[in-house]
Amino acid sequence: MIPSAVKIAPSLLAADFANLGEEVARIEDHVEMLHLDVMDGHFVPNISFGMPVVTAVRTVTRLPLDCHLMTTNPVDYLEDFRQAGADSVSVHIEVLPDPTKAMERSAELGLGFAVAINPSTPFAAIEPFVEGCSMILVMSVEPGFGGQEFIDDVLPKVEQARSWIEDHQLDTDLQIDGGVDPDTASRCVAAGANVLVAGSAVFGQDDSVEAIRRLRGET
Numbered sequence: 001m002i003p004s005a006v007k008i009a010p011s012l013l014a015a016d017f018a019n020l021g022e023e024v025a026r027i028e029d030h031v032e033m034l035h036l037d038v039m040d041g042h043f044v045p046n047i048s049f050g051m052p053v054v055t056a057v058r059t060v061t062r063l064p065l066d067c068h069l070m071t072t073n074p075v076d077y078l079e080d081f082r083q084a085g086a087d088s089v090s091v092h093i094e095v096l097p098d099p100t101k102a103m104e105r106s107a108e109l110g111l112g113f114a115v116a117i118n119p120s121t122p123f124a125a126i127e128p129f130v131e132g133c134s135m136i137l138v139m140s141v142e143p144g145f146g147g148q149e150f151i152d153d154v155l156p157k158v159e160q161a162r163s164w165i166e167d168h169q170l171d172t173d174l175q176i177d178g179g180v181d182p183d184t185a186s187r188c189v190a191a192g193a194n195v196l197v198a199g200s201a202v203f204g205q206d207d208s209v210e211a212i213r214r215l216r217g218e219t
């Protein structure tokens, strides 16, 4: 049974971009935040969307907008994302081995801040920075595309991150992103994740509300 403290963050990448307002409306009352995947074609081999989409989505929802920045120069755009209506950002440790500047700038702007970590990057890479983060994002697929298969090997890292957070008596959110479906969700939560990003498993389903319940382990 997944505890009710689990937060669901549907990834807009899997939504129908021609009807974004309707897509958000059908899940809005059932989730805790929205996950917006920004890709620049440099850090990842794909281009998704940027500020104009964040601005547009801001006008149709009260949900917190969490922007996952898969870009090589995230610091240059923090202010723009804030102005577009982002509530929080995630930046990759593979891009910024020392994310202190990004962290400080985000705090000045009133943005929640997460460090994101690719499947093959060890927890040790982010450990010195966890204390300054409101969230940690553990990737369970290689970033760049939705609809990929969950990489089980990341679960020990999720456990390690959860232990670290508990040992330091922090309330840092621990987000997992990629290939999360009702089956993998329960394993992620058992390992200590409390924020589940899901694209295909939410927007890819006819009944997204039922799909969200399944992710929470309610049905």
Ligand code: DX5
Binding pocket: 011, 013, 014, 035, 037, 068, 141, 142, 143, 144, 145, 146, 147, 148, 177, 178, 179, 180, 197, 198, 199, 200, 201
């Ligand atoms: C991948 C993105 C994910 C993706 C998840 O680079 O960071 O957020 O949208 O999609 P699913 O849930 O379909 O794996």
Ligand code: ZN
Binding pocket: 011, 035, 036, 037, 068, 177, 197
């Ligand atoms: Zn993402």
